[in-house]
Amino acid sequence: MLILGIESSCDETGLALYDSAAGLLAQALHSQVALHADYGGVVPELASRDHVRKISPLTQRVLADAGKTLDDIDGIAYTAGPGLMGALLVGASFAKSLAWSLEVPALGIHHMEAQLLAPLIDRQSDALKLPFVALLVSGGHTQLVHVKNFGDYDILGESVDDAAGEAFDKTAKLLGLGYPGGPQIAAQAEHGDPQRFRFPRPMTDRPGLDFSFSGLKTHALPTIQALTPLSAQDVADVAVAFEIAAVATLVIKCRRAIAQTGASQLVIAGGVSANTRLRTELESKLDAEVVYAPLNLCTDNGAMIAYAGALRLLGGASENLSITTRPRWPMTELAAI
Ligand code: KG4
Numbered sequence: 001m002l003i004l005g006i007e008s009s010c011d012e013t014g015l016a017l018y019d020s021a022a023g024l025l026a027q028a029l030h031s032q033v034a035l036h037a038d039y040g041g042v043v044p045e046l047a048s049r050d051h052v053r054k055i056s057p058l059t060q061r062v063l064a065d066a067g068k069t070l071d072d073i074d075g076i077a078y079t080a081g082p083g084l085m086g087a088l089l090v091g092a093s094f095a096k097s098l099a100w101s102l103e104v105p106a107l108g109i110h111h112m113e114a115q116l117l118a119p120l121i122d123r124q125s126d127a128l129k130l131p132f133v134a135l136l137v138s139g140g141h142t143q144l145v146h147v148k149n150f151g152d153y154d155i156l157g158e159s160v161d162d163a164a165g166e167a168f169d170k171t172a173k174l175l176g177l178g179y180p181g182g183p184q185i186a187a188q189a190e191h192g193d194p195q196r197f198r199f200p201r202p203m204t205d206r207p208g209l210d211f212s213f214s215g216l217k218t219h220a221l222p223t224i225q226a227l228t229p230l231s232a233q234d235v236a237d238v239a240v241a242f243e244i245a246a247v248a249t250l251v252i253k254c255r256r257a258i259a260q261t262g263a264s265q266l267v268i269a270g271g272v273s274a275n276t277r278l279r280t281e282l283e284s285k286l287d288a289e290v291v292y293a294p295l296n297l298c299t300d301n302g303a304m305i306a307y308a309g310a311l312r313l314l315g316g317a318s319e320n321l322s323i324t325t326r327p328r329w330p331m332t333e334l335a336a337i
Contacts, residue, residue, distance in 0.1 A: 005306025077309020080108025
């Protein structure tokens, strides 16, 4: 079954072709980072308009790269939420109209379920041992999920305020670094002195699996103000203190989640799962196997949407012709695959 996957929930237009027998055939991604750079964050209306411009040429490109035509497509999967309403609607209406004209099914996919499944794209389908724990860490979400089965999720804990990626982005902005801030903080942290500052590990002094990251960013502010004008070494030293604290917080909660559930695997997914310190620390401090996707599948992409779509369509899922997108969408409301 050949599935066209479409991701347009935020500031990346991602298209991909996934074949349930042959695997991932092609993918193309356009990032809008440069478009939003002057505004310090994603401008929803600009994001929607850019998805409109890119979605059709990127579809042509993945078809050409895979040596396929529109007539070869057996189904279309698109991100139906969570995300920016206008951006989601571009992908959804493109997917629905194309599917209708080709007389194939279209299916709305939950963005975070797709992220959670991304490590399976290039592995055997039995590589994950159910039930397992997933840490979803992106610019919009920080959640610990107990995956009892594909499609059957319990939220063990989540951020009560900022997402981890958001805290990386906001702290990077305070340091005068560009967007997205996660990779910039990580690069600066490599030259930082880890002994100079110690940032707090929020909400680790009490039981529970919820996170809070806004306090960590707020802690960075007076430190940065006191140092201004910042030298290159100051930037690197604050970056490493922030990264160590953010990663330590995530690791502490993951250890707790593994202990609480008895799971033998932790899947990490979402943009922040690209962070090398997070991967290394989890691998050394967790009594569980740590599983993650290749770097190009950690951040938003069409391949994970195509893959999740293939699993659900092969499982018999279907939907009617109406276009329904959900900017907020709890994963616990999904049907089992
Ligand atoms: O999953 P994603 O591409 O988009 C959504 O938020 O949906 O995640 C983007 C987030 C941004 O906040 C970015 O700063 C963060 O992931 N990120 C990182 C790294 N690479 C991306 N954070 C820490 N370290 C990284 N290496």
